Amino acid sequence: MDLQLKGKTALVTGASAGIGRAIAKGLAAEGVQLCIASRRRPLLEQLAEEIAAERGPRPYIAVTDAMQEDAPQKLTEDALAALGQIDILINCAGGITHMSLASAEKEWLDVMTLNYTRVRQLTFAVVPHMIEHNWGRIINVSGSSEPRGVEAGTAPKAAVHGFAKGLSREVAKHGVTVNSLSPGPGKINTEMTRRLYSEQFKKEFSEREIPVGRFGEPEEFAYLAVCLASPRASYITGNVIHVDGGAHRFAFT
Numbered sequence: 361m362d363l364q365l366k367g368k369t370a371l372v373t374g375a376s377a378g379i380g381r382a383i384a385k386g387l388a389a390e391g392v393q394l395c396i397a398s399r400r401r402p403l404l405e406q407l408a409e410e411i412a413a414e415r416g417p418r419p420y421i422a423v424t425d426a427m428q429e430d431a432p433q434k435l436t437e438d439a440l441a442a443l444g445q446i447d448i449l450i451n452c453a454g455g456i457t458h459m460s461l462a463s464a465e466k467e468w469l470d471v472m473t474l475n476y477t478r479v480r481q482l483t484f485a486v487v488p489h490m491i492e493h494n495w496g497r498i499i500n501v502s503g504s505s506e507p508r509g510v511e512a513g514t515a516p517k518a519a520v521h522g523f524a525k526g527l528s529r530e531v532a533k534h535g536v537t538v539n540s541l542s543p544g545p546g547k548i549n550t551e552m553t554r555r556l557y558s559e560q561f562k563k564e565f566s567e568r569e570i571p572v573g574r575f576g577e578p579e580e581f582a583y584l585a586v587c588l589a590s591p592r593a594s595y596i597t598g599n600v601i602h603v604d605g606g607a608h609r610f611a612f613t
């Protein structure tokens with residue numbers, strides 16, 4: 361099936377590694393012109409080389425630390441200058457560490473800033489341009505809605521789900537869809553999960569919690585993001601879709 365993505369443009373945050381990198385490669389393979397963002401320039405350059413070698417359109421690079429207060433505005437301006445317009449926004453920059461009742465307040469604030477506040481701010485900076493063009497796709501890489509305890513990711517990812525749902529209702533009439541894709545409570549093999557979980561944990565958790573029986577690969581996650589970015593996905597909006605090997609337990613989330 362032709363996903364009708366050739367000639368579209370996309371800004372992908374968190375593109376240097378893991379899920380964001382796989383989504384960037386998936387979009388580029390469909391002929392999407394990318395602006396790829398994260399902090400590590402060498403990894404972005406390596407990705408741009410790979411995409412160009414595979415005959416995709418060479419991505420523009422925007423080295424960005426999302427924790428900087430002006431990052432959303434500056435990244436939007438840089439991406440617009442490079443791409444002309446932003447048809448597709450992939451909000452994937454983020455990260456979670458192990459936290460507990462004893463974690464410092466600054467850690468809680470930082471995890472909220474990176475995983476929610478900057479996502480909202482970047483989306484709000486980009487969405488007026490999508491409305492102007494009467495077309496857009498916003499895809500958030502979020503996380504689990506099923507906390508097992510005091511987990512760093514629960515509140516910011518739930519906030520992403522809530523704001524995305526509200527926004528989807530306002531912008532649908534302008535041809536803009538907004539969806540969130542959740543890898544949790546399943547797990548995708550990335551730098552983050554390699555850092556957080558031992559091989560022993562992975563094995564036991566997969567056997568106990570993931571019906572598919574293993575962690576997923578970033579490409580298995582990226583597939584759905586590429587489909588949702590397509591003009592063909594025009595009737596899918598306001599959703600949280602789990603790409604988690606069947607791990608979430610509630611039937612109606």
Ligand SMILES: NC(=O)c1ccc[n+]([C@@H]2O[C@H](COP(=O)([O-])OP(=O)(O)OC[C@H]3O[C@@H](n4cnc5c(N)ncnc54)[C@H](OP(=O)(O)O)[C@@H]3O)[C@@H](O)[C@H]2O)c1
Pocket residue numbers: 373374375376377378379380397398399400401403424425426427452453454455456474475501502503504543544546547548549550551552553
């Ligand atoms: N893998 C999972 O199972 C899982 C589960 C739940 C949620 N998630 C979510 O999925 C998203 C992608 O995670 P991943 O698993 O692919 O992790 P990853 O391999 O560690 O990738 C994280 C990406 O975010 C970027 N990033 C982190 N901090 C940043 C900052 N301050 N400024 C700009 N970019 C920043 C990183 O780039 P630089 O280091 O180059 O800046 C990297 O490209 C995250 O939002 C994460 O919370 C993943």
